[in-house]
Amino acid sequence: MFFQIIETSSAGNCAYLECGGARVLIDAGVGIRKIESYMRSLSLSLDDLDGIFVTHEHSDHCKALKSFKNARQVKVFANRLTAESIQYLEPDTKKLKWQVFENGSPFDFCGIKVTAFSIPHDTSDAVGYKFGFEGRNLVWMTDLGKLTHLARDMARQAHILVLESNYCPKMLENSNRPYSLKQRIKSPHGHLSNLDALELLKSLDPSVVEKIYLAHISKECNSVSRISELLCDAGGICSHIEIVPPFSVCSTPLEF
Numbered sequence: 001m002f003f004q005i006i007e008t009s010s011a012g013n014c015a016y017l018e019c020g021g022a023r024v025l026i027d028a029g030v031g032i033r034k035i036e037s038y039m040r041s042l043s044l045s046l047d048d049l050d051g052i053f054v055t056h057e058h059s060d061h062c063k064a065l066k067s068f069k070n071a072r073q074v075k076v077f078a079n080r081l082t083a084e085s086i087q088y089l090e091p092d093t094k095k096l097k098w099q100v101f102e103n104g105s106p107f108d109f110c111g112i113k114v115t116a117f118s119i120p121h122d123t124s125d126a127v128g129y130k131f132g133f134e135g136r137n138l139v140w141m142t143d144l145g146k147l148t149h150l151a152r153d154m155a156r157q158a159h160i161l162v163l164e165s166n167y168c169p170k171m172l173e174n175s176n177r178p179y180s181l182k183q184r185i186k187s188p189h190g191h192l193s194n195l196d197a198l199e200l201l202k203s204l205d206p207s208v209v210e211k212i213y214l215a216h217i218s219k220e221c222n223s224v225s226r227i228s229e230l231l232c233d234a235g236g237i238c239s240h241i242e243i244v245p246p247f248s249v250c251s252t253p254l255e256f
């Protein structure tokens with residue numbers, strides 16, 4: 001299994017996972033050229049992708065999807081409401097090879113056991129994902145307004161966890177963002193704060209989770225140094241954590 005986040009922030013999200021011969025993206029919320037140049041860096045092309053797993057219809061998660069409309073083999077996975085929303089917002093995406101799933105019903109894709117689970121976010125039907133392969137799980141969980149029992153349960157099953165740590169409450173409050181947007185971000189259907197993420201991290205077992213990426217960090221309302229300060233409080237899990245900066249940078253690659 002090979003995994004790397006190509007980019008993650010409030011401005012764009014996309015990750016690459018290679019597993020059991022399948023090459024997939026998790027979200028496609030960056031420019032297609034960026035995805036293309038990333039694939040080239042692995043000596044691959046866009047045609048080598050087998051699937052794209054979409055979490056929800058916000059553009060920072062699906063802006064490159066339309067560029068796959070003529071792709072020969074890329075299947076695009078989403079639940080029905082998300083697929084319909086994306087097709088409504090961007091009619092060109094009707095030509096994609098959609099594979100519609102139901103939340104909570106695991107399915108197999110090229111040997112990967114995929115489970116999409118509901119998360120609370122202000123879109124039609126946002127999901128996180130658990131990708132299981134040879135007894136190990138990668139769990140992707142960004143864009144959720146609060147930590148539900150289901151989200152906590154999924155995090156506990158993760159050997160590799162991608163977790164949102166979107167905003168610092170003080171920086172959000174002091175930002176120039178309109179009042180309505182601040183309320184949206186803080187709402188139970190918005191995003192996780194650093195404190196929310198920290199609370200979850202402290203509840204995880206360091207002997208189970210091997211690597212945690214803190215992701216979907218806001219450029220304006222958060223900072224890597226602010227998160228680092230908080231992590232001093234995270235205990236034994238701290239050495240497993242990588243903060244992915246909210247700029248156009250990849251995470252460190254992971255082979256497992």
Ligand SMILES: [Zn+2]
Binds near residue numbers: 009013060061
């Ligand atoms: Zn997002």
Ligand SMILES: [Zn+2]
Binds near residue numbers: 056058121143
């Ligand atoms: Zn979103």
